[in-house]
Amino acid sequence: MKSLQQAAQTAQNAEKKAAELQDGSTLILEQLANWYNSFIKLLPNLGVALVVLIIAYFISKYVDKGVRRLMANKTQASVKRLAGKAVATIVVLGGIFIAMSVLQLNDAVQGIIAGAGISGLVIGLALQGSLANIISGVVLSFRSQVKVGDWIETSDYAGHVMEIQLDKFMLKEADNNIVIIPNKTIIDNPLKNWSLTPRSRIILDCGVGYESDLEMVKQLSIDTIGGMFEQQGDEEVEFFYNEFGDSSINFMIRFWADATKAKQKHQALSDAVIGLKKAFDAKNVNIPFPIRTLEFNNNLQMKNITGSQN
Numbered sequence: 001m002k003s004l005q006q007a008a009q010t011a012q013n014a015e016k017k018a019a020e021l022q023d024g025s026t027l028i029l030e031q032l033a034n035w036y037n038s039f040i041k042l043l044p045n046l047g048v049a050l051v052v053l054i055i056a057y058f059i060s061k062y063v064d065k066g067v068r069r070l071m072a073n074k075t076q077a078s079v080k081r082l083a084g085k086a087v088a089t090i091v092v093l094g095g096i097f098i099a100m101s102v103l104q105l106n107d108a109v110q111g112i113i114a115g116a117g118i119s120g121l122v123i124g125l126a127l128q129g130s131l132a133n134i135i136s137g138v139v140l141s142f143r144s145q146v147k148v149g150d151w152i153e154t155s156d157y158a159g160h161v162m163e164i165q166l167d168k169f170m171l172k173e174a175d176n177n178i179v180i181i182p183n184k185t186i187i188d189n190p191l192k193n194w195s196l197t198p199r200s201r202i203i204l205d206c207g208v209g210y211e212s213d214l215e216m217v218k219q220l221s222i223d224t225i226g227g228m229f230e231q232q233g234d235e236e237v238e239f240f241y242n243e244f245g246d247s248s249i250n251f252m253i254r255f256w257a258d259a260t261k262a263k264q265k266h267q268a269l270s271d272a273v274i275g276l277k278k279a280f281d282a283k284n285v286n287i288p289f290p291i292r293t294l295e296f297n298n299n300l301q302m303k304n305i306t307g308s309q310n
Helices: 002-070 077-102 106-126 128-142 183-188 214-228 262-282
Strands: 151-154 157-164 168-172 178-182 191-193 199-208 238-244 249-258
Touching: 002 077, 128 168, 128 183, 157 178, 168 183, 178 183, 199 214, 199 262, 214 238, 214 249, 214 262, 249 262
Parallel strands: none
Antiparallel strands: 151 157, 151 191, 157 168, 168 178, 199 249, 238 249
């Protein structure tokens, strides 16, 4: 009797499970059918979205090349690449958002925009120093006051500008060493650019003996330097006596010369020294050595000590 009841109970349970499985299968099939129907309904929109993405992709390629051509000879190559990629990325993102709107995914678009804003804030705080250098690099690339090939002095370094990259500034010093400086340092500190002006003022310090004819020395110096270096416009050779030195009367002579690099300035100064020395020698003008006179107030007696053999 009990076995018959257990068998009946087992049969009922089996029927219930079968019914549940059937119901579950039915729900799955219904869900799949709904998805299929939705897919069929959205198929035109999906095609439109796909076309939008393809168009955005090709437009981004042309925009990238157009931006680079537009910025040709106006800035550094690294900045042109950055600008082209940035504009192309904006075009692609715009295409993605339009495609998502066509697919009626407005809620997803809003979520992506909100997430991108928060992510951008976090990334910006984490990479504050690097972003500062990149922004400074972009600013430097658009500055006409400094460009590749210029001779500059900044942050206790001097040399030729080899390259202005997005994050660093590369100088080649006179001793052939390469100095890499963060762009932010260049922006935040004074910068002297020798190449901005084609001519520089050269200053030469010298001195003549106290016995010299000072008026003659002055005119001789001005004529000599003026004959070596042509002065243009309002430029002139300037001569000033500035002090009574220990062994000479010292003077300063200033003149203008073509110099867009430190080497050219040193060369002009060297030529001026050679020319002035030759002119002084021809007129017997003395450029004295430093002299020290020692005076003793007491008489010193020198005694000759003759050695004797014991």
